[in-house]
Amino acid sequence: MQVRLHKNATTTPHVRKMIQQAPKHKSVAQLAREFGVSERTILRWRNREDVLDRPHTPHNLKTSFSEIEQEIIVELRKTLLLTLDDLLRVVHEFINPKCSRSALYRCLKRHGVEKLNTLIPQDEDHSAPKKTFKDYLPGYIHIDVKYLPKMPDEDKRSYLFVAIDRASRWVFMAFYPDKSAESASDFLKKLVCKAPFIIEKILTDNGKEFTDRFNLPEKKPSGNHEFDKLCAKYNIEHRLIKPRHPQTNGMVERFNGRIKHVIKTTRFKNAEELQQTLMTYLYTYNHLLPQRALNGKTPVETLRDYYKTHPKLFKIDPANLAEPDI
Numbered sequence: 491m492q493v494r495l496h497k498n499a500t501t502t503p504h505v506r507k508m509i510q511q512a513p514k515h516k517s518v519a520q521l522a523r524e525f526g527v528s529e530r531t532i533l534r535w536r537n538r539e540d541v542l543d544r545p546h547t548p549h550n551l552k553t554s555f556s557e558i559e560q561e562i563i564v565e566l567r568k569t570l571l572l573t574l575d576d577l578l579r580v581v582h583e584f585i586n587p588k589c590s591r592s593a594l595y596r597c598l599k600r601h602g603v604e605k606l607n608t609l610i611p612q613d614e615d616h617s618a619p620k621k622t623f624k625d626y627l628p629g630y631i632h633i634d635v636k637y638l639p640k641m642p643d644e645d646k647r648s649y650l651f652v653a654i655d656r657a658s659r660w661v662f663m664a665f666y667p668d669k670s671a672e673s674a675s676d677f678l679k680k681l682v683c684k685a686p687f688i689i690e691k692i693l694t695d696n697g698k699e700f701t702d703r704f705n706l707p708e709k710k711p712s713g714n715h716e717f718d719k720l721c722a723k724y725n726i727e728h729r730l731i732k733p734r735h736p737q738t739n740g741m742v743e744r745f746n747g748r749i750k751h752v753i754k755t756t757r758f759k760n761a762e763e764l765q766q767t768l769m770t771y772l773y774t775y776n777h778l779l780p781q782r783a784l785n786g787k788t789p790v791e792t793l794r795d796y797y798k799t800h801p802k803l804f805k806i807d808p809a810n811l812a813e814p815d816i
Contacts, residue, residue: 499543500527500528500531501525501527501531501535503541503542505525505527506535506538506541507541508525509521509525509532509535509536510535510536510538510539510541512536518532518533518536521536553593553596553597554586554588554589554590554593554597555585555586555589555593555597559585559586560597560600560601562585563577563581563585563594563597563598564597564598564601564603566580567598567603567606567609568603568609568755569751569752569755570748570774570775570779571606571609571748571751572779573606573782574591574594574595574598574606575591575782575786576779576780576781576782576786577594577598578591578594579780579786580778580779580780581594583778584778625657626656626657627657627796627800627803628655628657628658628660628687628793628796628800628803628804629655629657629687629688629689629690629691629803630655630656630657630690630691630693631653631654631655631656631681631685631689631691631692631693632653632654632656632692632693632694632741632742633651633652633653633677633678633681633692633693633694633700633742634651634652634694634695634742634743634746635649635650635651635652635669635674635697635699636649636650636652636746636749636750637649637650638650638665638753638764639753639764641758641759641760641761641763641764642759642760643760643761644761646667648665648666648667648761649665649666649667649668649669649673650663650664650665650666650749650768651663651664651665651666651669651673651674651677652742652745652746652749653677653681653742654741654742654745655685655687655789656741657792657796658784658789658792658793658796659741659781659783659784659789659792660685660776660789660790660792660793661745661772661775661776661789662680662681662684662685663768663772664677664680665765669697669699670699671698671699671700671715671716671717672716673699674699674700674716674717675716675717675720678692678717678720678721678724679720682724685805686793686797686804686805686806686807686808686810686811687793687796687803687804687805688803688804688805689724689726690726690727691726691727691728691729692721692726692727692728692729693729693730693731694717694728694729694730694731695730695731696730696731696733699717700715700717700728700730701715701717701718701728701730702714702715703730711728711730745775748771748775749768749771752767752768752771753768775789776788776789776790776811777789777790777811790808790811793808793811794807794808794809796808797809
């Protein structure tokens with residue numbers, strides 16, 4: 491039989507058994523002198539039926555959060571993949587303004603989600619850029635297309651076009667039934683309309699929806715692609731990533747990784763429910779989630795700061811940004 495014995499125990503299982511079997515007429519003081527232990531030890535073992543040490547973990551853990559609050563915090567951690575500091579800011583804003591950083595970490599550790607890298611799907615690691623971007627002002631946009639799973643009410647899968655501003659991390663996205671040049675051009679029109687700032691540069695991959703680069707012998711874009719023509723119309727410089735180097739577009743790839751995690755951890759009845767969920771996440775990301783890369787501010791708050799110092803870069807005041815169309 492394996493005996494559970496505390497390393498600082500002053501009695502052995504044999505001594506404990508003898509204390510339990512001692513005559514009832516003997517006082518606690520007598521037994522303490524007889525066995526050479528304290529009266530508290532006698533009291534502890536005299537009325538027990540076993541001789542094993544019990545767990546020292548408190549029965550009621552001291553925590554700053556209720557059970558419901560802990561569930562919300564853990565779900566935020568898993569779904570949004572927030573760092574500890576970013577999550578702390580969200581908790582202060584919406585859940586518990588008095589909680590400490592250490593209390594939040596203990597909460598995450600109790601639920602086994604204290605290590606963020608274990609929550610990030612391993613197949614997305616390739617998207618993390620090895621070099622940091624230099625400082626940019628709003629107006630440099632990364633665009634990418636993400637495949638969406640086919641819903642029960644769909645005949646084929648749909649596509650999510652995503653655009654993210656390099657300076658503010660502000661994101662815009664829209665859904666399309668295909669990833670054709672027509673869809674890419676329509677997305678650009680909507681992006682130009684919705685973005686509060688003037689778009690100067692756009693970076694995309696070499697997909698056929700964005701360029702005819704690989705349709706030509708010299709492997710250079712002709713400028714006659716529908717997307718290129720529209721960029722020229724809006725006076726936007728269209729840049730392409732180096733072939734087979736998706737990490738160049740890593741910023742939007744990482745956001746797509748967030749979208750992928752939301753999709754994998756949620757069940758949807760139909761395409762409408764999928765779109766509503768992703769658009770709700772988009773609003774949460776832009777308006778409510780502070781980011782370490784933005785010095786603890788949300789993308790919209792960052793845009794408002796840029797508006798104060800560089801108003802000429804903007805078409806409208808970012809404070810007037812409304813919720814996305816769902």
